[in-house]
Each structure stands twice: as structure tokens, then as C-alpha cells.
Amino acid sequence: MTNKNKIFNTLLVVIAVILLNMASLYVFTRFDFTEDQVFSISDASKDVLAQLDDRIIVKAYFSKELPAPFSSVSRYVRDILEEYKAYSKGNFYFEFISPGDDKSLEEEAMNFRVPPQQVQVLENDKFEIKKVFMGLVFLYQDKKEVMPLIRKTDGLEYDITSAIKKLTEMDRKTVGIVQGHGEPSLLEELKNLKAILEKQYNVIPVQLSAEPAVSADVDALLLISPQDSLSGEDLFKLDQFIMRGGKAAFLLNEHTVNIETAMATPLNLGLSPFLENYGIKINNDIVMDAQCSAISVGQQQGYFQIVNQVNYPFFPIVNQFNENLILVKDLEQVYHFFASSIDTSFAGKAGVKVEFLAKSSDKSGKQVGRFMVNPMQKYNAESFNESGLILSAAYFGNFKSYFSADDIPEGFDKNLYLSQADSNRILVVGEGNFVKDDYLSSAPDNVILISNMVDYLVQDEALISIRSRGVTSRPLKQIESQSAKAVIKWVNILVPPLLIVIVGLGLFYYRKNKRQKLIIEILNSN
Secondary structure, three states: OOHHHHHHHHHHHHHHHHHHHHHHOOOOOOOOOOOOOOOOOOHHHHHHHHOOOOOEEEEEEEOOOOOOOHHHHHHHHHHHHHHHHHOOOOOEEEEEEOOOOOHHHHHHHHHOOOOOEEEEEEEOOEEEEEEEOEEEEEEEOOEEEEEOOOOOOOOHHHHHHHHHHHHHOOOOOEEEEEEOOOOOOOOOOOHHHHHHHOOOOEEEEEEHHHOOOOOOOOOEEEEEOOOOOOOHHHHHHHHHHHHOOOEEEEEOOOEEEEOOOOEEEEOOOOOHHHHHOOOOOEOOEEEEEOOEEEEEEEEEEOOEEEEEEEEEEEEEEEOEEOOOOOOOOOOOOEEOOOOOOEOOOHHHHHOOEEEEEEEOOOOEEEEEOOOEOOOOOOOOHHHHOEOOOEEEEEEEEEEEOOOOOOOOOOOOOHHHOOOEEEEEEEEEEOOOHHHOHHHHOOOOHHHHHHHHHHHHHOOOOHHHHHHOOOOOOOOOOOOOOHHHHHHHHHHHHHHHHHHHHHHHHHHHHHHHHHHHHHHHHHHHHO
16 A cells, blocks of 8 residues: 555545544434433433423533442532433533532532532542532523432433423412321321422322312322221312312321231221222232241340341232223332232222222232231241232223212302213222331332322323332342252352363363464474
8 A cells, every 4th residue: 555545544544534523522322222212311301301492401510530320420410411412402501510629610509409418439548528519400591490419320211201390380289288187297107209299290288178168279199098087078178179070199008007006907097998989999808928028027036126027918019001001000019018909890880990000010919807917927838829810090080970960968058069080090008108208218119109190190200210220129039849949059159160161171282282383393394
């Protein structure tokens, strides 16, 4: 090849690189080969960005030289913000700011409510406490949203997209939580639920007895584990809320449980006729499942109190979901606590459609009549002889009012009465414990479930596909056969060292042959 050809080819390569770089300014693409595309933003996030009509500015306060694992978090944040920017058509701008020792930048971050964090770092062969910043501030017009601390990347896309939606949406949806019938208090037992939902919605208590009707501002209404019966007037208000198109979720316990006495007592709230009118039937049972959570149980042994972990079949771990419903199709597992099963056959009688959301495992059972929930009770295979008991369901269709025009309680305007709701939806779960603070804190997967339920009710389904992305749990498949367990055990013990020996012998003979050939070549050359 002549020098002219070499120069010409080099120029072609340089020109091609320049053209590719220029094209990259206008065309963005990336390749993500992970199972759920967890390193790429979803179509739902792209749709939110496409609807931006004004610029969002993001200030990323991240200190330089963050120690592991926070350094990888910083890189991930920068990458995902780059992707948001690429799909925003110029309406998403961000800057990385490292306060360092700059007091004015530190003050700026703290004014935005991004406080410094103390982390332990290894410097000069010793551990030291270092002050760092790891937060995001979103600015849109005269509004702002703050993520003061980002310690991990799980769920970050959801947090960013929901922050954008919260800033740009003119009217936030309102979620009402029914109170006044022994339900868990919104300000005491449902504080975590309230905080979770308030990231995206207005959350208010709804006292049915105190108002002439459920406010028209309420988009979705949750009835969670009432302990006392609802009056006829309260049922009418709830019924008419559904008739005018309001979305409702019934998270209902059929029993009150006392673990100390190992007894469960039916609540008998009288809601069955009301629910059956909509095609909903929650059975008077308690579901048991061999696939369950473990609880700590104290036992007295002599003078000592011994705490053991015991599998508790009344706390089923659920991983069978309806793949046809966006609400649950990407969930991996959720936890239930003293749940009752749901009979979906009543939906046909009411003329509505029903889809199950989640089922118990193939080794399930249920207690009926006499309820014993003793953690130390022994169970045999016959206790789990049922399969796939439905624990939650979604109902769709034209729901008819529980009240006729002649049954309207006194004091209500008959001219406002509605007899049917067209194309509405109702969600039902056979227990309400899973959203209480005491249970929600120990079952973070349930946060995704209840958040998805509310999004689904208000028909804001864009966030559902984002929230459920990524791996939450991948439990190993349980093997029942003892012979199969023995085979797997010995394969794991014997195969790895055997492979090392085979590789070592292969290298030994390869080098030996190579050495012999080299000796023969030297002898032949002489």
C-alpha cells in the first residue's frame, strides 16, 4: 500500500468518526440486553417526557470521589439523567454539582433541602468520616421536588418519572381512605401507606357518617379492614360513589386474630349482601399455604426463653399472578396475613366480569368453622390439599346499585339517586393487614402492590410498568425429592474440583508436548 493510499484511508476513518459523532448529537440509541431492560428508561417515561411543554431543570448534588458503593450510584444517576435528556426534545436539562469545600454550593444544596451525609471512607490506611452530598432537585416553573438522598438505584426511574409527573400535572388525583368503623387510623396505623401514596396523590380521610356524600373530588376510595358494621346510610354513600363512576378497593378481613390465644373470631360485619350485589364474595375462611413466611416464636425451655423461626402457613408468600393484567403481571411475590379466599363465581350472577389478581400456591389449604392459628401447630400434607386459592381479584362492568329507588335512606335526595354504574372497576383483597404499618415495613414488595392498585383505580397506569421493573425476589425452586437433593449436593461437591483437575492435566500435557516439540526442533536445527 502506497503512502497516498494510507493517508487517504486514514482521512476516511477520521471523517467517518466525525460524522458519527455529529449524528450522535441528534440520534440517541442504546443497547440493553438485561431481562427487563433495567438500564434503559421505559416507554412510559418516554411518554411523560414527550408531553413536557416547558423545561425541567435537575440539579444533581453529588460529591466527587464518593466511596463504593455510592460511586456506582453516582455513575448510574448521571447515565439515567443523560437518557432522560436525550428523549426530552430539549425540555429536560441537568447539571452535576459537587459542593466540595465550596461553602456557597453547600448552602445552596441545603437550601434545597439536600442535606450532607456522613459516610465512612478509607483514606491514608485508616477509616475516616467524610461529608458527602447525594441528592437531586427538580425545578419546573415555580415548583420543585426534592430527592434528598439516593443510596441505591432500585426504583430510581420510577422516582424520577413520578417527580416529573407531580411537577407537571395540573390536577392531582385524590385518594380517600374510609375511617370511622374501626379501620386502621390514617395518621397512626397507615402512616407508611399515606406517605407512599402522597408522592403522587392527595390522600384524605373520608368519614362517611360526617358528610352527606363522598366528595366528588375523590377519585378512588379504599375501605381497609373495618372492625364495625357500616350503617345503611354509610353503605348508600359508598354505593352511590361507585354508581357515579368512583373507583373503590375493598381490603377486608373476615376475622379478628389474636396470636397470643391462637384464636381467630369471625367479624360478621354484615357486608356480604352489599358486596354480593356487585358480584363479590369473600369466603369465611382463613387460607393456609405451605409456601409461607417465618415468624419468631418464643418457647420456654427450663429457665431460658428460646426464640425460634417457625414457618407460619397463615402468612402465605404469593407468586402466582395474572399475567394478563398490568396491575400484577410484573410482580414477583407479595405477602398476605390471615387472608380469606375469594369466590369469583358470584360475578356472573351480578352480570360483571372478574379477573383474579393473585393466587396461593399449589400446596394450599384453608380453615373453616373453627379457627386455630397456633404457630406451633404441626401440619401434614393433607392440610395443604388445595391449589391456587384466589386471594385478590378485579371486577369490571356495569354495576347495579345495592339500593332500589324505594329503599333510599331518609334524608337523601331521590332525584340524585343513580341505579347503575357503566364501565366501572372494583378491586378486592381478602385481607387488609398487608397495608398496615406493622406489616408493610416487613414486606416491602407489598408497597408495589398497593401502589399499583391505586394507580390502576385512578387509571394512571403509566407508572405501574415502571414501578415493577427489575428484580425484587428470585427464590430458588423448592425440590421435594430426597434423591434429587442428594444428586445436586454431590454434583456441587465433586464437579468443581474435578473440573480443576481436568483443566490442570490438560495444561500439563499441552505444555509437555509443546516442550518436546521445541526440543525436537532444536535438535533438528543442529
